[in-house]
Amino acid sequence: MQTIGRPVPRKEGRDKVTGQARYVDDLIFPEMLYGATVRSAVARGRIKKISFEGNIPWDEFTIVTAKDIPGENCVALILLDQPYLADEFINHPEEPILLLAHPDKHLLEEARRNVQLEIEPLPAIFTLEDSLNRKEIIWGEDNLFKSYKVEKGNVDEVWQSADFIIEGEYETGAQEQLYIENNGVIAIASPEDGVTVWGSMQCPYYVHKALLKLFGLPEDKIRVVQVETGGGFGGKEEYPSMIAGHAALLSWKSGRPVKIVYDRAEDMASTTKRHPSWTKHRTAVSRDGKLLGMEIDFVIDGGAYATLSAVVLSRGTIHAAGPYSCPNVRIKSRAVATNAPPHGEERFAESNKTSRQKKGMGFASFMHGAGFTGSGEKYLESVVGAEATADGRVRILAASTEIGQGTNTIFAQIAAEALRLDYDSIEVAKPDTGAVPNSGPTVASRTCMIVGKLVESAVLGLKQTLSGSGLLKENYTQEDFRQACRSYIEQHGALKSYSKYKAPPGINWDDEKYEGDAYGAYAWAVYVAEVTIDTVTYEARVDDFVAVQEVGKVIHPILAAGQIEGGVAQAIGYTLFENVVWKDGRMINNQMTNYIIPTAADIPPIRVFFEENPYAYGPAGAKGIGELPMDGAAPAILNAIENATGASINHIPLMPESLIEALGGESG
């Protein structure tokens, strides 16, 4: 019974089309309070006084400040620099300062507006330039979260002998992930029973780790459960640790369940976005079209706290030279601090415009590494479990989340294929840190290739146990498997198997020297865009888009095409529409009417093709796919625009205003 490569029905499909799927805002707990966050209004400063004004029955409210935190006041991630609640100093204009809870959410909003903050402003910085020039030191000793350097060959010598030297500076803007379901959680917390959180999230064990530190409780006293999640795109990687902590603190103090669900404006303004970036590329080329050398300076704006900037920077650094063979390379990269809300991960994108080396217009070739960068997978040590029941069903136990990309479906396919069972006899357990092992975060295009491989080996462990006990012969039917499971469970009580990540042979990374194999495998792609420029309005429209990629074996052709189509749609928005407008470190167009994302009318039929080249260490030969399509669309579209207009554009988003300027500049 072959399931890999076939378009089996999505596991949660029926619930989603009938309105039965329950997201966090659909859940109501008895005696539940609603929570709200009082945030700073200034970008940098010192809290002088907090007062509670207005005609508000303040005695009915649960009020939490930094003083109420039972453990450590930091969101544990890579570094411990970001507080849950500012105690004295404020580092960005959306910094949480105080939390409120009340049964009436309308009164709650009224109350939130009546908390008066007296803040002494301190000088703040908002641009990469000011941060690099250390106009103010706002983080550490030098505003630098992280820097990397890659050296290969001798770049300094190539400039003399090069036939051509091409230089360019490229800028990309912030991008809001804009999942249609805003961030939300419900928490129940008490010193006796510990902390339980249900929420919309990508990485339950990130939240688990953060709550351990916030409450200073033992591991088994913290439980994090992912509920149906309405999109993530990297925006629900680390931010849920913040909102989960806030709801849990309010519950801890009030003794009642607390729900916090952001409204759209708060979610857009306060949560993480894609890092804005600046890149300088200097490339030496020979007359016969060979790349001789590249020197690249890559800087990203991390916002006020370190969050995941080091990881994002590392991926960017390794992808900066593109998929080309080049003997001499120097890459210098830095992640710097500004007084804006921290930027997090977003479905990764690398905009490396290549038209001057490649003659084809509206064309981009690129690659994307699957799995955590560098030694990431080695440190994560992800674990997946599989459990068989007496009626021959198999449950996959993993913390990898279904956020729309198809985790549940492909895990079931991989397991069904490995065991030669029906797809319907495989279930995927809900991610719940109380019930499933830590299979790592659902990020970095790692779920299919890395975690999927662990699913495969965990279920094969079930089979081995049954064969080893003499209960299952080599060629078995679904019914034989069921009988074997029943006999085994009758004798031994349970049938479980766990599998832990081990790097494939020959894959090594040196953290110190920053060299080696940063990823087990890469996905490769060539994208072609066709655009029309309206010469009156200067709007650019993508008329046709062809995406050809090699992602190893395709597990589910429709879901895989959906990942590519969706990524390209987001990338079209990133390139042409999505312009975050900042004022003093704050996003001021935080609504869907003035931060424009693509509708059905803005997206062409995206034509998706797969070249299948199975990867030996992926499940059934599969690699990663989720982030790949974000990388190629922007350069393909900008190259197509250059082909159409002659204007060479090096920054995105490309708004019509910029195109007018670019064209006016060239003709005048």
Place this chain on the structure above:
Amino acid sequence: MGWETEYEGFLAMLDEADSELLATEGAGSEEIKAFLSEDGEARRRFLKQALIAGGGVAAANLLLSYRLNLFAQTVESMASRSSSTVESAVTIPITLRVNGKTHALNLEPQVTLLDAIRERTGLTGSKKGCDRGQCGACTVLADGHRINSCLALAAAYDGVEITTIEGLANGDQLHPLQEAFIKHDGFQCGYCTPGQIMSAAGLLKEGCPTGMGVRECMSGNICRCGAYNGIVAAIEEVRGRQA
């Protein structure tokens, strides 16, 4: 602008209602007079919003009944307590008809149709993505027409037949659109999906205007997962079968 003329007309009606109220109470209480005049500004704002949102006559009627209730409750509360603050929790009775079931509710007049459905009928399939009519996740049918339920006031839909995603299937038998969305993978995370499907159901009935494709006619429903190819294919398939 049409609403401006309507607005002036309704204001005149309301002023008339106010003076009648004052007259029936014998124009006695200074507090009531003060209340009516203080309240005037808020009332004008509310009426204007309701008219711009397209509530029309229903909104004006609603406002009149709200005023009567508010007035009665104000008189009552003035009799029972000395405080000059007036509680805002004035409710009006409405009959919400959702998926063939009738719900008799007392709602504050500012409660949106979306909140009434989600919080008072137990049907949470309709989603709140923006609460501003910008994303379409809250789309429901009102007497067969698709509307953004977050922009509609529940009281303006008293007695109107509302259909939500939960009411689309016929028991276990999915609606052809639901089947087609599954077949063409017209969704990923599923959060915009109830709105997409209800919007498509409305579209099937109204048809696309000449020169406009399904993509344009569905452009009020945003899908960030970018499942537009699947959404459009699903709708085209069901439309094709109907034609």
